[in-house]
Amino acid sequence: MATRRDVLASAACLAAAPWAAMAQEAYPARPVRMLVPYAPGGATDIVARMVGEEMRRVLGQPFMVENRPGAAGILAVETMARARPDGYTLMVGNVTTNAITPVLFQRRMSIDYEKEVVPVARLADLPAFLLATTTNFPARSLAEAIDYARRNPGRVNYCSSGVGSYQQFDAVMLGRREGLDMTHVPMPGGAGPTITELLNGNLHLCFLNVATAAGMVRDGRIRALAVASDARLPDFPDLPTMAELGYPGIGTVAWQALFAPAETPRQVLLTLHRAAHEALRAEPVREGFRRQGMRPMPETSLEQTRDWLRSELTLWRRTTEAAAIDLG
Template sequence: MITRRHLAATAGLALAARSARAQGGFPNRPIRSIVGYPPGGGVDIVARLIGEPMRAALGQPLVVENRPGASAMIAAQAVAKAPGDGYTLLFAAAGEIAANPALYKERMSYDAERELAPVTLCGTVPCLVVVPSSLPVRTPAELIAYARANKGKLSFSSSGIGNPQHLAGELMNRMAGTDVLHVPYRGSVPAVTDVASDRVTMSFSSLGAALPLIQEGKLRAIAVTSKERMPQLPEVAPLREAPGLENYELVNWFGIFAPGTTPAPLLERLASAAESALAEPSLAAKLNDQGIIPRRLSTTAFRAFVQEEAGKFAAIIRDAGITAEG
């Protein structure tokens, strides 16, 4: 006798079979790579550089689609609400994934933890701490000593409120007991330009924005915010070498995400293609040229990494009293 239970089981098996067949032929059309920033920015560069070797691994092109605006939340929402079929990916930075939930809270239009599935980490982007060449400091220890001796008199710039550059400066204040005032700018280039002009004491900046002024002798690189030295500037020490900052670390990072409903086999397929691409020396060299340090993580490890980073960013935002309005 055929019961409703038998019919439900049969329907479930048929659905599973169709899903398996669909995944077995994945991908059979181009994949959209959505980026929440304009062309030419760090995330956009990563999406375009990794797209070609991923195409070779997947047999289909990754078509970059730039959707800037609202601190990259327009792009993140588009992917969060997209079908979980593997054909829509988000190339994201730490901000829209780990910082925005604490910064914007109820104004968020997507749930980064539930609606975006981590695929893989692509690389980390340490901040570079720069000062005017006229400032009498040359090492992380001298910088912190100078900031403590001039408490309440100094300032640091970043490319915007609540981004990793801003949080890197606030983490320094919290751990070192300094009181350096944050001055937000719309972009890293004007932020470092005003440091070179002595309008701001220091900046937590990207390598790309600061390097031309360093090469011109207008800025001096004092520290990096990563645990290790950057391969591009091996002579610049980590900020954690200053007394009291032994556990300091805060970096921006770029990764790939899919809609939260994407099945695990598709996530693994995409992660495998991305990891193969990142293993290519030619791609690693191109990323290093942009100040991006290639770093691969499995899907499981990346998920744990994202959760840890979100907790870390949220604590800094809370302790520093940072709001989206500044």
């Protein structure tokens, strides 16, 4: 005759059975969800889809992109962090959503970012253009743009993807360096509305990633004044870097990376890290990145990836304190 202890033990085993089976099954055994904190079509979405397709080839399961824009990336970050830590909910984020937002908007987040989120793999570095409109804006170089802004205080509009984005910090630091009074115009709707406003001349200056703007720079519809990169771009050899023009440290390389809930088993993280690393070596990804002006940036280990993110968070703590921008 079964005792009460036997009944309780059996119930506990039955309750644990799904988790035990999950722990024993090979990963991944079903499709993986990859959250993207922006609408489709932007650089982060492009990276997620290209890398996800190659990770599907490597691991044999679909990596399905789910776009979850909103709240400077907080919506996607918190959704991913609260998901079951089993490797089936990931996030592809960037410097704004996964380094600046956790520093700048820490009190608005309902999670402890550094304890509940872990980087899986650094994926890509994406240089940024400093762009100028060609509509009713005479500047053809950075020096001319600065001179124009100095002579027209408050009349030059610069854009960003939102308050607290890297584009805003870069413009603020440039403006303070030169004593400029420029007007910030947040454009949280994404690259499409930003490009439209640059084309019609309502926006005058903007730091924007190369992948988004390269085509319009080539055909002359928008003018690139400089590039935020450690070297000139092969496809734009005549375009100087910000450092060459005398502004080292101003201008952000907009990296992209893969993230997971912090309690995800190490073996699953290792599987994902290795698959991402292999995906970045695949010719379709390398060629796709090249066309978008991106550089694959695989880290050699999980530990190296974590050290890299810690250094980025430290950098942006210093940067946000120095800029002291008005968050509105």
